Amino acid sequence: MGLVVQKYGGSSVADAQGIKRVAKRVVEAKKNGHQVVVVVSAMGDTTDELIDLAGEVSPVPSGREMDMLLTAGERISMALLAMAIKALGHEAQSFTGSQAGVITDSVHNKARIIDVTPGRIRSSVDDGNIAIVAGFQGVSQDKKDITTLGRGGSDTTAVALAAALDAEVCEIYTDVDGVFTADPRVVSKARKIDWISFEDMLELASSGSKVLLHRCVEYARRYNIPIHVRSSFSGLKGTWVSSEPPQAQSAQREGQGEMEQAIISGVAHDTSEAKVTVVGVPDKPGEAAKIFRALADAELNLDMVVQNVSAASTGLTDISFTLPKDEGRSAINALEKRRPDIGFDSLRYDDQIAKISLVGAGMKTNPGVTAHFFEALSNAGVNIELISTSEIRISVVTREDDVNPAVRAVHTAFGLDSESDEAVVYGGTGR
């Protein structure tokens, strides 16, 4: 039996009862013969409360001090979890990110992990302890200052430790049963995915699925650490995210059809973005570059970028892109400021949009997938405003009001509904 890294989020350790429940689950893994390293987030709303306090003493709290402040959150949850485990008669020791050897760059509030040197964690588990590690935090390589990893930081801590400790698996415990073929709140027939490749999971994460963040999946793929996403409230198997399907599922999968068929993983949606259209851009070399340089200088994170052919009669084209709604104003300002230089007609801003994405391996080489996707939207009366595709994803932008019927229609069309007999295989003989 090897080493297992388990990660529990803030909702799993929101109060003393939650901490005790997590402690029992951790002890089970230990009893099963594993070495166990646990990564915890701060309890429930602790982080938000600390942010509020900071707002009361300073309008613009410094990044270094904000990190010092927020890291108190995991310190509390990890010490309490260690106590709860010891109360069950097992040895446990808690460690800060710094003690666990999580070395980062110096970018406060959103530091990147540079290295993980888990010597103390290794010693602790080799001595028979369950090691509890604070998620979300590290120490900067140059200044030895405390840093935090930003959004999804605890998941990333867990995967990074799993990689450094050569763990068998990184288990991410959350408040849902795993990764679903669509958001279960929208699609009641959404099905839990048993296995998904790193690549498909990356696309789902970029397309609005919130179970795992892109960053953590990317890290796991780079070091080939299998992730098991599962519920901390049930004993059910969750979703495995890895490079190859686990043995049993692999055999089953092979029976489903040819290897070159498209395998649809799921339908993701995202209503957090806005669409900006730059209207009447001269269709000549260098124009797009000016636009995206202006946006890059404003440090904006663009998602979809779409340009269609220009109407030959005018020599003008339109360029659209999407980005997080709260960066919309900055984008408009950045473009208006450079308007004389860029030379467009006007800007259109629209934050009543939704992005719907179909993710699955092999779709590029199965043209039927795209057609089937668009037909499903059309049959549901949903109009498509933008289209963008990758090797394993098709995304469209629609009206925000259409998002729920659109996701349901696509989910059904691709045989993802849980009570149907349709398979997740598309483009071949089917089952």
Place this chain on the structure above:
Amino acid sequence: MGLVVQKYGGSSVADAQGIKRVAKRVVEAKKNGHQVVVVVSAMGDTTDELIDLAGEVSPVPSGREMDMLLTAGERISMALLAMAIKALGHEAQSFTGSQAGVITDSVHNKARIIDVTPGRIRSSVDDGNIAIVAGFQGVSQDKKDITTLGRGGSDTTAVALAAALDAEVCEIYTDVDGVFTADPRVVSKARKIDWISFEDMLELASSGSKVLLHRCVEYARRYNIPIHVRSSFSGLKGTWVSSEPPQAQSAQREGQGEMEQAIISGVAHDTSEAKVTVVGVPDKPGEAAKIFRALADAELNLDMVVQNVSAASTGLTDISFTLPKDEGRSAINALEKRRPDIGFDSLRYDDQIAKISLVGAGMKTNPGVTAHFFEALSNAGVNIELISTSEIRISVVTREDDVNPAVRAVHTAFGLDSESDEAVVYGGTGR
């Protein structure tokens, strides 16, 4: 202008308003040209809340994890204070005990400081920053585990840092104006002491004065660091605790009389102890040793120990001691268990007592002081149950009900009342 260490307790930083007020005061010291190092405690009730949480997850929380948990408290207050200072336009950086180089032994919950290596603090202030340091915490020398210093820990951190940084003064900010000649809640005419020697302050601290703890004063005396105890709510001068009176006061003091007169510092009282009397102990060598070995094995901290001559007729004697009330039961148990070996008649336990102490230099060589003390008690109708003296202190045990009139009577008798013309000098010509 040199370096100043300022320490603020939990009541001074209980909320955002308090933190902002402290920030202003810190900045004032910086503006006056000092290098400033600030030691802070956890906000208000944070520590108690964390202890409650620990109790919810474990009946007997481990010491190591308790320390990890509790140190979250100062982490929050120090980061917020640094933010508040920066919001006033000054540079500040916060540091944990570990980062500040507070090296301790491994006794969790009541670690002793072994060494202070304040390299990072020195660099920070040399770079123009105000350094904020977490009080009460350190890191163990051997295991590199986080430790806490126990009661009065933050004051000790401040004094230890002041010593290591060769500070001009260690300012202890609290919610009273300084050290008083008696507890102002009992003696309305109690007077703030302008200066008191380390030795007298040590005796006051051991005798029930709660403003400074014994441990912190002991540390300051060893390294000869002047302490200035003052209110964080007013701008008043407080009490200086040092080896020699400050220049101005020294000159004034010299005018008061001969150097060999007794200088009474104040009257302290303590109602937190119980008295145990071992009745009918054979008056022969080795008996007392057996009693105190039994108590030492039970790790009990005794305060006063008194034995009177035995009655010649019986060959038996009585031995009394005082100790904290909450250790009373353990003392009784420890003695009962060894009763066959020790061979006493009976045990008497009494927790309705008070200890009243008169502290001041030169009393031993001024026999009039003791007589005057006892006369004052007698005139107030207060009966004396035990007596114990040192070079600079006389303590008596009385009924707990008598404590307030007893303290007031002694305070007046020694001319300590603030509106009287009597001087604090006793045993000489007076003023």
